[in-house]
Amino acid sequence: MKRRLNFTGRKRIKRDQVTINFIKHRDFIDSFNFINFDHSDLELPANACVYVEAYYRTELKRFPFGTIENFSAPQSTSLTDMAYRQNLKFRVLVVETRSKKILAVADGISPDSPSDRRPILPVEFKDLGNRVWELNFEEEETSPILLINERIPDIHNIAKRDPSFFVYVYPFVLHDILNHMVFVDGIDSITDPQIEWHHDWLDFVSGMGVQPKKCLIKDSDSHDQSEASKWIEQAVEAFSDRYQKYFQAMIMKGEENQ
Amino acid sequence: MIKARALSVDGEKKFKEYISTVRENPSTPRPNLNTAPFSIEFIRELHIEESIALNSKAELAHYIQEQIRTSDLKREDVIDKNLFWSWLAYIWFDQLTLFAPDTGNRIVKEEAKYVCSRDYRDYYRHLVAGPYLILSLLGSRLSRIFLHSPVYTHNDFIEQIASRQFLITHLNLIEVVDLLYWDENKSRPKQGALSRNKPGNLRRFIKVIQQLELTYDIYSLSKDDIIRILPDEFRNWLNQ
Numbered sequence: 240m241k242r243r244l245n246f247t248g249r250k251r252i253k254r255d256q257v258t259i260n261f262i263k264h265r266d267f268i269d270s271f272n273f274i275n276f277d278h279s280d281l282e283l284p285a286n287a288c289v290y291v292e293a294y295y296r297t298e299l300k301r302f303p304f305g306t307i308e309n310f311s312a313p314q315s316t317s318l319t320d321m322a323y324r325q326n327l328k329f330r331v332l333v334v335e336t337r338s339k340k341i342l343a344v345a346d347g348i349s350p351d352s353p354s355d356r357r358p359i360l361p362v363e364f365k366d367l368g369n370r371v372w373e374l375n376f377e378e379e380e381t382s383p384i385l386l387i388n389e390r391i392p393d394i395h396n397i398a399k400r401d402p403s404f405f406v407y408v409y410p411f412v413l414h415d416i417l418n419h420m421v422f423v424d425g426i427d428s429i430t431d432p433q434i435e436w437h438h439d440w441l442d443f444v445s446g447m448g449v450q451p452k453k454c455l456i457k458d459s460d461s462h463d464q465s466e467a468s469k470w471i472e473q474a475v476e477a478f479s480d481r482y483q484k485y486f487q488a489m490i491m492k493g494e495e496n497q
Numbered sequence: 498m499i500k501a502r503a504l505s506v507d508g509e510k511k512f513k514e515y516i517s518t519v520r521e522n523p524s525t526p527r528p529n530l531n532t533a534p535f536s537i538e539f540i541r542e543l544h545i546e547e548s549i550a551l552n553s554k555a556e557l558a559h560y561i562q563e564q565i566r567t568s569d570l571k572r573e574d575v576i577d578k579n580l581f582w583s584w585l586a587y588i589w590f591d592q593l594t595l596f597a598p599d600t601g602n603r604i605v606k607e608e609a610k611y612v613c614s615r616d617y618r619d620y621y622r623h624l625v626a627g628p629y630l631i632l633s634l635l636g637s638r639l640s641r642i643f644l645h646s647p648v649y650t651h652n653d654f655i656e657q658i659a660s661r662q663f664l665i666t667h668l669n670l671i672e673v674v675d676l677l678y679w680d681e682n683k684s685r686p687k688q689g690a691l692s693r694n695k696p697g698n699l700r701r702f703i704k705v706i707q708q709l710e711l712t713y714d715i716y717s718l719s720k721d722d723i724i725r726i727l728p729d730e731f732r733n734w735l736n737q
Contacts, residue, residue: 249712288717296617297634297659299666301716322573334714339722341714365615366580368506377617390506 250281252331252345254435259291259329259350262316268324270316271350273304276331281343283307283333291316292330295323295381307333326361328381347381347435359439360412362398364389372408374415376423382436383416405482410475416440417471422464425457447477499531501543501564503580504587508535509612512587516611519594523603530587539581542568547588555644557625558632561585572633582613582626593624595649610651621659622651631659639671642679642686653691654678657699663710670706672720673727677702677734687737696730705731 258275261268273291285308292301298321305311318324329348334341349361359382367373367388375384387398397404420426420437429451432438441451453459454466504512508530519525530536543564551557565575575581586593593611595604609619613626621627628648632640643659646652658664658674665671678690678699689695705727709715715723724735 290714290716292716294662294666296620297630297662297665320571320573322576324573332714334717339714339717340712366506368510375616 249341250283250333250343251433252276252278252281252333252343253431254345254348254438257331257345257348259348261318261350268318268327270318271329272316273302273312273331276304276310278307278333278343281333283342284335286336287342288334288336290332290334292332293318293321293327294330295321295326295328296377298322298327306336325363326381326384349382349435349439359436359443360385360416362387364394366390372412374412374419376419382439383419385412402484406479409482410479413478414471414475417444417474421455421457421467421471426451426455427458429453429455444474444477447474447481449474449477498544498546499588500541501539501545501581502531502536502584503539503578504530504536504584505534505580508587509580509583511535512583513608513612516605516608519603520605523596527587527590530584536584539578539584540568540570540574543570544568545585545588551589551592551648553644554624554628554646554648554650555632555637555641557589557648558628558640558644559637561625561629562632572629576626576630576633579613579615579620579626582623582629583611585625586611586613586623589625589648593649595647604649606651618660621655621665624648624651627651627655627659631655631665634665635668635671639668639675641684642675645685654686654699657703661703663715664703664706667715669718669720669723670715673723674699674702676720676724677731680737687734690734697728697732697734701730702727 256277257273260272260274262270262272271293276289285306287307289304289306289310290301291304292299294300300318300321302313302316304313318327321327327350329350331345331348332341333343361382362385363375365386365388367386367390371388371391373386375386377384387394391397417440420440424434424437426432426437426441429441432441445451449470452466452470453461454463455470456462511528511530515525515528528535545564549560551560565572590611594606596602597604607622609622610624613623614620621630628644631643634640635643643652643654654674658671677697678687680687690699692698693700706715709726713726718726724731
């Protein structure tokens with residue numbers, strides 16, 4: 240786990256203090272809206288500049304949003320000249336006008352979807368050779384991406400609806416993601432982790448009735464590798480229970496074929 | 498001119514096998530991967546000259562940029578098409594592999610130089626995709642320090658800077674790199690820029706910037722602002 244030592248005094252903008260949405264045109268991402276920025280508890284100077292950056296890999300585009308006092312959207316927030324639009328993340332920065340020092344930042348923000356339900360696992364269809372799926376953990380700050388092999392006929396539908404796919408793939412995906420989160424990245428808090436996607440997945444697991452435990456926090460006295468592994472297994476079991484209808488459907492399909 | 502193609506998975510596999518074989522046996526003939534099932538037509542309008550002589554990375558990147566432009570395509574249409582970049586490396590493989598003058602042997606480097614990786618941490622190492630990516634991000638003048646070298650080489654400016662997302666996406670930082678380390682008179686990087694010992698070398702620059710970015714919004718700074726906050730060890734480079 241990378242240490243995040245903050246000697247600079249810059250403040251952290253929490254994920255729930257900003258709302259960013261993609262604007263789509265015929266299913267293609269066109270631009271974005273930066274709707275909400277609740278900085279009331281951050282005590283930022285009125286004349287500090289607010290910027291939003293859209294980024295992924297070597298793509299980076301910055302948009303000025305006025306100042307803390309005079310928050311105003313730029314004329315255009317077009318993203319059409321950026322590659323990898325589906326995977327773009329956002330960064331919100333508040334910068335001291337004269338010294339150009341960063342006063343507050345939120346990084347690795349995934350846009351909220353219009354329905355307010357943000358997918359926690361972006362999916363990309365790619366040619367993966369002879370593999371059915373793989374997980375892409377490119378950067379610590381950005382959420383993992385599930386890559387599914389586009390060579391498989393009708394794979395878009397299979398991934399969404401096929402009970403076998405649900406049973407054979409998604410529990411292992413969940414297992415690998417939690418494993419990476421707990422043992423590779425390391426969680427720094429179970430209630431308010433700094434990495435946004437950790438937050439999302441802890442919420443997701445909590446939503447299934449498996450509460451995060453202190454044993455998951457990597458750099459702490461309470462960290463317990465064996466207990467953390469057990470927690471991951473419980474999460475996978477809860478997930479499989481939640482989607483037991485797919486398991487049942489798969490069994491029934493097998494019986495019909497006999 | 499041939500229509501642009503993209504390798505298929507089978508084609509990529511064959512290409513990898515060829516790379517591995519030709520490394521041991523330079524006279525191995527290049528397999529024909531320009532037909533199905535080893536490749537597929539990529540974008541109908543895009544044509545590529547297979548036998549064009551490309552003398553530098555800059556020439557290569559400009560050539561691709563021009564072909565893309567005249568085909569009414571944009572960089573975002575091609576930048577993530579790994580199997581297209583691998584196909585380009587396949588058709589230009591002879592140019593991308595140096596024949597050592599002493600032995601006459603072909604020098605074949607690591608696979609990622611020819612087979613474009615899906616992982617962006619290796620993507621920039623590709624000898625065709627890398628230069629195009631850099632030119633498309635930085636433009637002609639700012640890319641010169643990265644693209645001055647022959648097509649078959651991979652220089653340390655690319656390795657040290659293009660691999661770091663923060664650096665390659667900040668044009669003002671690249672302006673400073675150009676100002677510090679590019680020799681206008683000789684049209685090549687200044688001597689010692691890549692040294693590990695000389696004060697203010699490229700590696701030191703990266704370390705210093707990594708410290709400064711924790712405090713400053715580098716994006717908001719002009720190149721003169723950045724130079725002003727750099728330690729004294731970098732001053733000598735400006736006067737060379």
